[in-house]
Amino acid sequence: MSKKAFIFDLDGVIVDTAKYHYKAWKKLANDLGFDFTETQNELLKGVSRVRSLEILLEIGNVSLPEGEKTKIMQDKNEHYLQYITKMGQEEILEGMYKVLLYLKKNNIPFSLGSASKNARLILTQLDLIDLFDAIVDGNDVSKAKPDPEVFLIAAQKLNANPKDCIVIEDAIAGVEAANIAGMTSIGIGDKKALNAADINLDSTAELTIDMIKELIKN
Numbered sequence: 001m002s003k004k005a006f007i008f009d010l011d012g013v014i015v016d017t018a019k020y021h022y023k024a025w026k027k028l029a030n031d032l033g034f035d036f037t038e039t040q041n042e043l044l045k046g047v048s049r050v051r052s053l054e055i056l057l058e059i060g061n062v063s064l065p066e067g068e069k070t071k072i073m074q075d076k077n078e079h080y081l082q083y084i085t086k087m088g089q090e091e092i093l094e095g096m097y098k099v100l101l102y103l104k105k106n107n108i109p110f111s112l113g114s115a116s117k118n119a120r121l122i123l124t125q126l127d128l129i130d131l132f133d134a135i136v137d138g139n140d141v142s143k144a145k146p147d148p149e150v151f152l153i154a155a156q157k158l159n160a161n162p163k164d165c166i167v168i169e170d171a172i173a174g175v176e177a178a179n180i181a182g183m184t185s186i187g188i189g190d191k192k193a194l195n196a197a198d199i200n201l202d203s204t205a206e207l208t209i210d211m212i213k214e215l216i217k218n
């Protein structure tokens with residue numbers, strides 16, 4: 001039996017940063033003269049920063065020159081970072097710290113596989129960065145999820161065969177990317193939206209150590 005490896009998405013899997021992304025995008029939308037709801041924010045989950053802005057502008061029916069887009073993306077990120085830099089370990093999603101520690105203690109390799117360019121900063125802020133065997137984030141890829149690039153690079157860094165990798169994701173694009181990569185996908189959240197996942201869980205609290213043991217066995 002070849003060795004299993006785990007790849008974790010960050011936002012919505014390890015920590016709930018979606019609420020901070022939402023606050024920052026909402027302010028930007030309001031500054032541009034339109035509203036942005038929490039339901040609409042679902043569309044931005046798992047999506048790169050550039051694509052998030054495009055979706056937001058489509059919602060507001062606003063078109064902007066490229067230079068202006070770059071500037072407001074920077075403003076949005078600065079606003080977002082004000083929340084991120086105040087985050088602590090108490091914001092790690094339920095059960096996830098235990099899972100990461102279990103994997104570490106049992107020498108099961110794991111990587112981050114995130115679209116965020118702030119991933120390293122967030123993991124440092126949460127004091128989790130040293131636990132990871134590899135980190136692949138928005139700075140390391142040229143193609144965003146649902147392209148499998150981020151997960152394939154992670155598998156390579158872990159020296160793992162993609163079919164032995166288990167991906168934990170909360171976004172539709174992320175589950176799709178894992179499936180295309182030929183990995184086992186675990187979808188956290190809305191079962192209907194994430195029905196392409198191999199395994200569905202309502203929340204991270206359901207990702208128990210017993211489940212991890214089963215996944216390693218199979």
Ligand code: BG6
Pocket residue numbers: 010011021044045046047048049052077114115116117118119138171
């Ligand atoms: C993903 C989030 O993990 O990262 C998206 O789910 C976000 O909502 C994307 O847009 C990019 O994040 P960042 O931190 O580089 O702006």
Ligand code: MG
Pocket residue numbers: 009010011012013045046169170171174
């Ligand atoms: Mg996510």
